[in-house]
Every structure is written in C-alpha cells, then in structure tokens.
Amino acid sequence: MRIIDHHIGGTTVSSGNRTADIFDPNTGQVQAQVRLGDAATLERAVAAARAAQPGWAATNPQRRARVMFKFKELVEAEIDALAHVLSMEHGKVLADSRGDIQRGLEVIEFCCGIPHVMKGEFTHGAGPGIDIWAFRQPIGIGAGITPFNFPAMIPMWMAGVAIATGNAFILKPSERDPTLPYMLGDLFRRAGLPDGVFSVVNGDKEMVDAIIAHPEIAAISFVGSSDVAEYIHANGCANGKRVQAMGGAKNHAIVMPDADLDAVVRDLAGAAFGSAGERCMALPVVVPVGDATAQALRTKLLPAIAALRIGTSTDPQADYGPVVTAAHKAKIESYIDMGVAEGAELVVDGRGYVLQGHEGGFFVGPTLFDHVTPDMRSYREEIFGPVLQIVRAADFEAALKLPSEHQYGNGVTIFTRNGHAAREFAARVNVGMVGVNVPIPVPVAYHSFGGWKRSAFGDIGQHGMEGVQFWTKRKTVTGRWPDGGVGDTAGASGSAFVIPTMG
Template identity: 50%
Template sequence: MTDSLPVISHWINGAEHPSTSGRTAEVFDPALGTATKRVALANRAEIDEAVAAAKAAQPAWGDLSLARRQTVLFKFRELLNERKPELAEIVTSEHGKVLSDALGEISRGQEVVEYACGMADHLKGEFSEQVSTGVDVHSSRQPLGVVGIISPFNFPAMVPAWFFPIAIAAGNAVILKPSEKDPSASMWIAALWKEAGLPDGVFTVLNGDKEAVDGLLEHPDVAAISFVGSTPIARYVYENGTRNGKRVQALGGAKNHMLVLPDADLDLAADAAINAGFGSAGERCMAISVLVAVEPVADGLIEKIKERMNALTVGDGRRNCDMGPLVTKAHRDKVASYIEIAEQDGAEVVVDGRDVTPDGAPSGFWLGPTLIDDVPVTSRVYTEEIFGPVLAVVRVSSYDEGVKLIDSGAFGNGTAIFTNDGGAARRFQRDIQVGMIGINVPIPVPVATFSFGGWKDSMFGDTKAHGAEGVKFFTQLKAVTTRWLDPSHGGINLGFPQND
C-alpha cells in the first residue's frame, strides 16, 4: 500500500517541516519499478510559510561579514566532499543513473561550491578617484533578498548546486523547489547546510508541483527565480516570473548535434557518441542526440558505434552496469514511442533498445541504448527533444550542409565537432549559432569559473548560470558617489551638476 510509505516533507526554518496540504506524489526506485516513498506537495499556506521564514532570515545573513559567510561555505564544501558517496546513493535510488554517474554530477556541482568559496573576490566592486574635483565613485554588489530555484529531475544534486552556492555566498536566502520525482537529495543537502552552520531559514526546501512553482513565481517577496527544465516550461517560468517583476534565468531544452568530419578520428568519435548519447540514459540537456556524419564517414562510424553499444550493460545503477533505467514508466514509454515513429518515417533502427535484457528487476523502467540511421530531418525523432538513450544519425555531404542543419533548429544549447583540422574547428566555433561548443569534446559543459547556458529556445533571460554571470544574477549593483567637504567648498549652486 502506497499510503504506508514514508513521506518526504519540507525543510523550513532549519528543520524538517511536516506538510499539512494532504497532497502527496509517489517517488519511485526506477530500477525496481516500485514506489518507495511519497513526497509532500505544498499548498499556498506552506509556500507563504517558507517564503516568510526565508525573508526573516535573509537580512542577518546578508549583513554578516563575507569572512564569516565564507567559513560556512568552506565547511559545507568539506562535508560534501567527505559524504559524496552517501548522496550518490540517494540520487541513484530515485533517478536511476549508475553510481559513478551520480558521483560525477556531485563533483561538478562541488565545482560551483568551490567557486563560491572565493566570493570575497567575486564581489569586489570598482573605485574611481577624483572623477570630478573632490568627488570619488565606487560600486558594490549586494544581495537580492529571497531567491527561488526550480530544478529538474535529471540532476537532483548538480543543477541546484549551479545556483545555491553563489546565491548563499552573496548573502541571499534560497528556496529550492526540487523535482517531485527525486526530492530526497535536496533534503540531504539542506541537512548538510545545517551541519555546516548555515543559519536557519537561509536554505529552504519546498517540495511540490505546479502549485509550488506558481506560488514562487507570484510571491511578492521572492526577488528572483532560477529554472532548468524543458523549453515550454522554461518559457512559462520566464514569462510569468518577469510579469510579476522578478529577475529570471530559465534554461530550457536542447537538441544537441555532433558534427563528424571525414578527417576525424572515428574511434574517438565513436567513444564520444556512446558517452554523450547514453550516459545518464540520455536524460541530459547536454546529451548528444543527433550525430551529423559528413560523408563518406557514416557507415564506418555507425559500425564502430554499434560494436560499442553491443558491449554495454543496462541494469540497476547500484550494480556494475554502464547505464541505468529511465526515471519513470511514463517517460520510458514516451521515449520508446520515438523508435516506432522512426520506423514509420522510414529510418533504419540499427540497435533497438526495446529489446534490452537488463541486469535488474523485470519491473524496472528499462530501455536500452538505441541507434537510428537515416533519420529524416522532418521526423519528430529529429525535431523534438527525446531526453532518452536514442541517438539519431543524419548524413550530410559537406561541412556547410552540416552547419546549416544545426543552425536551422529551434535550440542552441550545445554542439560538438570532431575533426583533426584546426582551421575547420576554428571556423565552426565562430560560425555556429549555439551557446556551448566542444572541439573533440562531446559534452561541452564549462567548468564553474565560466557560465552555463544556451542560445535561442534553450534559454530565456539575459544571465547564464554560475561563473561571473551567476554572481551578477544573484546580486544588484550599487554605485556610490562621494564628496567630502573641505575649506574650498563653493557654496550653493542650483545648476545641473557638471563634472569639472
């Protein structure tokens, strides 16, 4: 009986906060295909309570010296480093990705924590002396207040960590609304912040569904929203958040292409296609989902990819497997439906993931890696974000045709080129209309000192995640002009101030 399952509540004011909404949703172990927990879904009263607690805690935290805030950040970093395996097990149990992949996402999130540990440097303003006679000007960055983070299911540890370390280090209070599919990682992180010495109320976890999202978007005491998810929802969050006067960064979907030129190392390209196409069961916004082969490389490259796919094991992420299940049965069935669409559209299914024999419970949400050749660019398999382990191959006759194909899409998140020609690579990185580019690197997620985000329908808002742009997003700039009077003070002058 699912009614007897443990319920994941909220984290408000430094402690677990039982829900009073009466609404819950099932949380599954994807490798078992069974519900193991339930998660509370917040109502309006709980949303208001969470925001009120954050609003009450923020002024004292924002007024604390940078040195004392940094102490908490460094302690959190050390605790996270010590206990990463524990968090990885939680991620795997609710998302399904293999443990090594879960550890990898935590390490990438920790990069942002470490970047935020240098916030004293990142918040430095500017100073100009004697801009006018006896006048100096300096600038400073100050926190926004209460900020919201709405994160997706595919990276329950890393994506929130793209935002909350910088927001907290800059003096804000954070309300995290995790995906209801895998909420336990956020609760674990909240407890870790508590242990690191973060004051109660500065980090809140508000579990919920659309009601919680809308509550944060509409609440007058929430100054900014960071969102990662599908493009339709990203557009919704951006439009509704800005309509309510909020600063919004909304990272949307993707259809990432990997362009392989005839001079490329095909073994390297085949390895990259496997790693970028099927890691985390393809449930990555930076996954390679389209391989654009410049002839005559397609047949040889497909053969190498097929050989590697046949050696992959699919199963429970806690076992020694290469790829785990998909996050829910509904998502598994949706992804599998695209294989049928490919067949109907005349493409060739080279490797069919529906035939997989998993190393795991028969009831798990299994779909094996799938390779589809000769995909028409009019097919939904090509035009839509599948978000699963399906790699489509499109054949083109030239570099120019490949670039035109990539640029014609609605998305502009990530792309990669595989070549040994430095001139072609340099031309590609300047020509292509995409926000993040890899040169012989299939998943070009920048390190935390740079900023993450795509172009076109892959991002809404002007500021990307983490790095310098993340600092700008979570702070507001203040300019101060000063004049200290001296005996040469010239008296009253009602004319417009002029620099002299």
C-alpha cells in the same frame, strides 16, 4: 511508507494534503512518497527567509565563504551515501551520481572565493573632488526550481551562488527524486548556515505557480523543459521578478572526415548513452560529413553499442541504468515508434528491453537511427533517452546549418583535426556552448552555463560571474567631499541647472 517532507527554517516540516509516489526505477516499485506543498507551505519558507536574510546579508563575505568550505567538506565526507540515495531514486549508476555531486561541488568551490568576486569597483578622482564606487548587494529572497536529472548538481549551481552572495534561497526540487535535495538542507544547517537561509519545499505545478506569484521572491532560477521554462520566464517577469530559465536541447556532434573515429565513437558512447540519455548536454545527434565518414562511423558504432552494459543503478559494471519513471520510458519508446513511422532507418532497437531479475524496472536499450532528416519530428524534438540519431551532411556548410537552424541551441561539438575548420565552426554556429573534440561542452564552474534560442529564456547564465550578477544588484555611488570643515560652504557658486559632467 517513507515520507519526504519539506526542510524549512532548519527543521522538517509536514505541510500539504497531497503526496506523490517516488519509484525505484530498478524495480518499478513505489519506495517512498513526497509530500506536495501548497501556497501556505511556501509562505512558511518565505517567512523563515525574511527573518534570516538581513542578518545573513550583513555577514561579511569571508564568513559566508567559511560556510561554503564547511558544506563542501561535509558533502565530500558523505558523497558515497549521497550518491546511493541519488541512484536509487533517479536510476543513474553510482559513478554517474558521484559525478553529479562533484560537479555541484565545483560550483561550491567557486563560491568559496566569494570575497574576491564581490569586491566591487572604485575610481578615485573621477571629477574634481569626486570619487565613484560600485558594489553588488543581494537581491533578498530567491527561488530555484530544478529538474529530476541532476538532483544534486543543479541545486548546488543555484543555491551556492545565491547564498554566498547574501541571499536566502528556497529550493523546489523535482518531486521524482527529492530525497537528496532534502539532505542538502541538513548539510547546510550542519555547515553553520543560519536557519531560514536555505529551505526546501516540495511540490508540483501548484508550488511553481505559488513561487511565481509570491511578491517577496525577487528572482527565480529554473532548469527543465523548454515549454515550462518559457511559462516560468513569461509569468515570472510579468510579476516583476528576475528570471533565468534553462530549457531543453538537441545537441549535435559534427564529425569531419579527418576526425579520429575511434575517439569519436568512445566519446559518443558516453555522451549519447550515459545516464540513459537523460542529460540536457547529451549528444543525441551525430552529423558525419560525407557518406564515407557516415559509413565508417556507423560501422564502428555498432560494436560499441552492442558492448554497452545496461544494469541496475548499483551495478558497478553497468554503463547506464534505468530511466526515471515508467511514463518517461513510454515517452522514449514512443519517439522510437515515431522515428520508424517517419522513415528513419532503425539500426539498433532498444524498445522492450528487459533486465533479468528486474522485469518491472524502467529500462530502455540503446537505440540507433540512421538516415534521419531535419523534417522529422523525432529529430526536431528532445527525446531525453538513450537514442542516437545519425543525420548525414554532404559538406561542412550543410553540417553547420543543422544545429544553427534547430529550435534548440544549448550545446554542440565538432570532431576534427583541422584547426581552421574548428575555429570557423565555433565562430559561426548559432549555439550557446561549443565543444571542439569535447563531447559534453559544459563549462567549468568559474565560467557560466547557458544556451541560446529555446534552450534558454533570460539573458544571464548559470554559475560563474553571470551567476553572481543574477543573484545581486549593482549599486553605484558618486561622492564628493568638499574642502574645509563640516558645514563649510566656501566656494559654492549657487545652484546648477545643467547636467553635471566630469570635465
């Protein structure tokens, strides 16, 4: 049986007495095991980071950027092999896996410009003979705790910015698909990153709690469910750490009566069902404005859903593959059961889907509900599967109210040809990331990612300039150089007992 170990100090480390199974979602069979680390495992990673980080922080930003450039080249050269590994553990199709990796590389590309964003600020002559300058320094050792649904992109979101700004970084990936994160450690080593600057420690809640408690870990970045995000944020902050914790989502697509419904349906098919709905920026809720819009949209959705092809993760013709585990498949189907019990109309039922030849696989068929209402638990909670819910709205104000009052505030989009409606919606909606005729409004790498309400805990977003701010500390220096030689005190007028000003 293949065992996935930890990557610490540039080498493979076997540590921990427990293991967890890694499944092939296409067959339902165990394909490998991951070794679950403990506090002693984490201590080895922290020790390696402690030894390596000061020298890495002292390395000039241009040289750190060269490591990012080389890492990018290595990942690009092996992207097909990496995508295959990702698909075989996660279940997403190969094209989606390549997209996962590419989106992570876009953050690495941003990090290649780290010398520019680390330049700091300077004011000459802020007062008589006084200059002020500010610059950013690394925080030291940081940790990232990442989810199963993006095992390449999100680790690169976190590690790229943390490392480029001069920190050491310890990654705790999901135990469901840990092989590719382990491979990132080897790729960073081959790119010239000093041993100990990047480590991968596998584990479950025991490892998470060890990270939260460790006094030398200065910051934690997390992406996952909202309950866990809230737990990590509260306990990490209580232990004096800087924490950014991204949680769940229930993103809405508002469809105005003037929208191009053919384009909307194409976008919805990909955004609602792509990656089997296992995306925090998926579109699981569509809100048509007016019954005429709802009926027309439903009519067009049905053949598009019927045309979706579910296949194995290596099937080049498949639109999406299996979900990650049998437990997650059961959870999704339980929410479909819940929607039926709550009185929503089940238009397309994806329960019990079986792929011929892969009867043990974790497949869920596309599901469509209509006449879903805001009081339903299946609407209020995140399903994280290939389930699309239609919530009808009478007018623009009713449509605006739905995402604004939902517990999650990650993303939302509006489909319309009316510029005023789009502008009004973007300004007023109580959600952190907004799309206008864009189905998945994930910002590009040089902007920052982050939602509102229970979709994000902490005030600083992922990647972009907010990522740089998260992984660094500002230091501001106020300096005065008196006239004359060293030790010349001419002109001194004695002690001052009032607050200094620059007037």
